[in-house]
Amino acid sequence: MKNELKDKTILVSGSAGFIGFHTSQKLLEEGINVIGIDSLNDYYDPNLKNYRNNILKEYSNYKFYQVDISQAEDLKKIFTENKIDKICHLAAQAGVRYSLQNPSAYHQSNLQGFINIIECARNFNIKDFIYASSSSVYGKNKMKESGFSEEDSVDHPISLYATTKKANELIAHNYHHLFGLNCTGLRFFTVYGPSGRPDMAMYLFTNEIINNQEVKLFNYGKMLRDFTYIDDIVDGIIKSLEKSYAYEIFNLGNSQTIEVKYLIELLENSLGKKAKIKLEAIQPGDVEKTFANISKAERMLDFKPKTKIEEGVKNFINWYKKYHKI
Ligand SMILES: NC(=O)c1ccc[n+]([C@@H]2O[C@H](COP(=O)([O-])OP(=O)(O)OC[C@H]3O[C@@H](n4cnc5c(N)ncnc54)[C@H](O)[C@@H]3O)[C@@H](O)[C@H]2O)c1
Numbered sequence: 592m593k594n595e596l597k598d599k600t601i602l603v604s605g606s607a608g609f610i611g612f613h614t615s616q617k618l619l620e621e622g623i624n625v626i627g628i629d630s631l632n633d634y635y636d637p638n639l640k641n642y643r644n645n646i647l648k649e650y651s652n653y654k655f656y657q658v659d660i661s662q663a664e665d666l667k668k669i670f671t672e673n674k675i676d677k678i679c680h681l682a683a684q685a686g687v688r689y690s691l692q693n694p695s696a697y698h699q700s701n702l703q704g705f706i707n708i709i710e711c712a713r714n715f716n717i718k719d720f721i722y723a724s725s726s727s728v729y730g731k732n733k734m735k736e737s738g739f740s741e742e743d744s745v746d747h748p749i750s751l752y753a754t755t756k757k758a759n760e761l762i763a764h765n766y767h768h769l770f771g772l773n774c775t776g777l778r779f780f781t782v783y784g785p786s787g788r789p790d791m792a793m794y795l796f797t798n799e800i801i802n803n804q805e806v807k808l809f810n811y812g813k814m815l816r817d818f819t820y821i822d823d824i825v826d827g828i829i830k831s832l833e834k835s836y837a838y839e840i841f842n843l844g845n846s847q848t849i850e851v852k853y854l855i856e857l858l859e860n861s862l863g864k865k866a867k868i869k870l871e872a873i874q875p876g877d878v879e880k881t882f883a884n885i886s887k888a889e890r891m892l893d894f895k896p897k898t899k900i901e902e903g904v905k906n907f908i909n910w911y912k913k914y915h916k917i
Pocket residue numbers: 604605606607608609610611628629630631632640658659660661680681682683684685686699700704723724725726778779780781782783788
């Protein structure tokens with residue numbers, strides 16, 4: 592870590608979430624002060640959020656507020672009580688499918704909450720605002736051979752989740768233009784690793800294998816996906832915090848695709864157990880191959896994802912077994 596962050600206080604929203612936890616832990620390890628905010632909501636098991644948050648509470652340079660960012664007054668109080676240098680905004684209602692069931696959760700956290708926090712950045716004169724966007728903004732785009740690129744138009748989202756993430760990018764542009772706020776948006780591509788999200792594919796596949804349930808593989812297991820290990824994502828976030836560009840958007844992905852069938856093999860090997868696979872045809876609207884073009888992040892952030900899927904899956908399963916006492 593470079594000197595740019597030394598003695599700084601960084602507000603990490605969503606600090607009890609998967610990416611927020613790992614980002615906070617890395618910053619705390621480096622002696623940086625972290626103000627964590629999280630509502631600890633029950634979109635998935637809050638025990639996992641408390642488990643992560645309790646690890647962070649062991650650090651003396653961590654201060655935690657259980658606050659819902661959609662509540663503007665509660666949020667303002669945190670900024671009044673603390674001198675904050677930079678914001679790393681990761682709190683959001685995540686998940687593509689859930690946005691079909693509960694659209695208002697996305698409105699509340701990803702739109703109202705986003706406006707509340709960026710308003711605090713403006714009103715409390717915080718110069719640097721780093722926030723999570725998502726690869727889902729690429730929506731219906733037809734991917735080029737070189738992968739999804741930040742220059743592609745992203746005007747055709749296919750979920751409310753993606754729509755709110757694209758809206759965040761537009762709001763950030765607005766605040767940069769009007770108030771000179773330095774804004775960097777990070778489009779993450781399927782992040783995985785220890786203490787990962789229970790609603791995401793790798794965790795779900797693992798649960799299914801452990802519980803002898805059928806594992807459905809669409810396109811006969813030949814879907815190609817860009818899985819990005821958490822430590823590489825944290826590295827990209829921290830480099831963004833160090834650089835604080837005026838206004839940028841970066842893809843953060845591994846930029847290498849793996850077949851979902853191969854992922855299942857890796858999970859089987861780490862678990863010592865065979866999956867009950869059901870091969871199915873590709874579903875309407877699904878795309879065979881998606882991955883990030885990361886040349887911009889390589890050039891401007893010196894972003895170099897290092898973790899091979901074999902190593903990452905092993906680390907995830909080791910954690911999973913420990914956490915679930917298997
Ligand atoms: N994990 C991925 O693969 C991925 C991919 C693309 C984008 N993202 C984005 O990255 C960010 C972090 O994702 P994650 O995987 O760690 O998800 P997560 O759900 O584990 O973490 C988000 C955290 O934010 C908190 N939160 C939600 N709404 C809140 C509110 N209104 N007020 C306060 N706290 C609230 C949740 O309790 C949770 O702990 C999110 O913005 C997500 O949309 C993640």
